[in-house]
Amino acid sequence: MSEALRPMSRQRLYEQVIERLRNYVADAGLSAGDKLPAERELAQRLGVSRASVKQAIVVLEVQGLVEARHGGGTYLVRDTLDIEPVERLVERRRRLPDVLEAREALETKLAELAAERRTEADLADLRSALDHMRAEIEAGDHGVEGDRRFHAAVTAAAHSSLLAEFMQSIAEQVTESRTESLRQPGRPSRSLGQHVAILDAIAAGEPKQAAAAMRRHLRTVAKVRLLAWNPDEEPG
Structure with a gap:
């Protein structure tokens, strides 16, 4: 039809x-x-x-x-x-769990590899991203650009071209999940603290700790009000 x-x-x-x-x-x-x-x-x-x-x-x-x-x-x-139009919210709510699942699978491994392969230049980029996010938050923003830079720097520090391509292929969806997460009350500061823990593990060359810190972070990212919302609930 x-x-x-x-x-x-x-x-x-x-x-x-x-x-x-x-x-x-x-x-x-x-x-x-x-x-x-x-x-x-x-x-x-x-x-x-x-x-x-x-x-x-x-x-x-x-x-x-x-x-x-x-x-x-x-x-x-x-x-x-x-x-936003409610139907656009509904569509994002539908695809968000898959995006978050993919992020955890990919970025946990990227953090592990970054701890094994990072260079001093990579660590400088990670610290620069944290400084940028901190400045954004202090200025009253959500820290979206700093967050993007940090996760991009982790990906670069892993030195895995194929995993980097996978991340690039879902870049648009990752941006949606980032924005959704960082507009939760209190989330920017919490994410910044988790980024510091990830960087510390990468800088110390501790792959397991880096992976665990990234996993904890991404499970926090996954806690958004959108997923608890039922768009079809029509009260009387």
């Missing part, structure tokens, strides 16, 4: 709530750090269930646009609520 005649998607109720919240933030001139109305108030004013509002907040949290503080309300992290 032609794809043109596939069933039409129906906008989920929480997507409509998100759109209303986006307009509200713009109309009210809210910015990062400002508090949204309470879920109960939003539900009453929008004429929907609290569960629908809660699901909308979850989607905004997944995208790093708001922070829901336990017992303290929901606060804007950005100046707008311009979100």
Whole structure:
């Protein structure tokens, strides 16, 4: 059957709530750090269930646009609520577990090899990447570029052309997983600390410790709110 005649998607109720919240933030001139109305108030004013509002907040949290503080309300992290289309989130959620699995398999081995083969120039590149990520975090950013540089430097230090080609083949998906992970609250600083542990093991020439440190890091990377989100849950 032609794809043109596939069933039409129906906008989920929480997507409509998100759109209303986006307009509200713009109309009210809210910015990062400002508090949204309470879920109960939003539900009453929008004429929907609290569960629908809660699901909308979850989607905004997944995208790093708001922070829901336990017992303290929901606060804007950005100046707008311009979100990705939900269907794009759904697609990324579908492929993310495979990407994370591939990263653990490849990068654990790369860290092991790096500990065996690294040169002084490789160690300098790794330290430079850490310095860059640290500076990004101190400036209030997520450290995405520093993170990219660090993992690229580990790959280079392994001196394995074929494994490097494998990493390059999934570069786009790795970028997605990196961005997803580093926008989790508190994650940039934690990742930086884990990078230091990886570098220490590589510099010490300890392959098993380097592999273990990389594995621990990537399992932290895998803990993202997106994977706990059920996009098909439609509250009443």
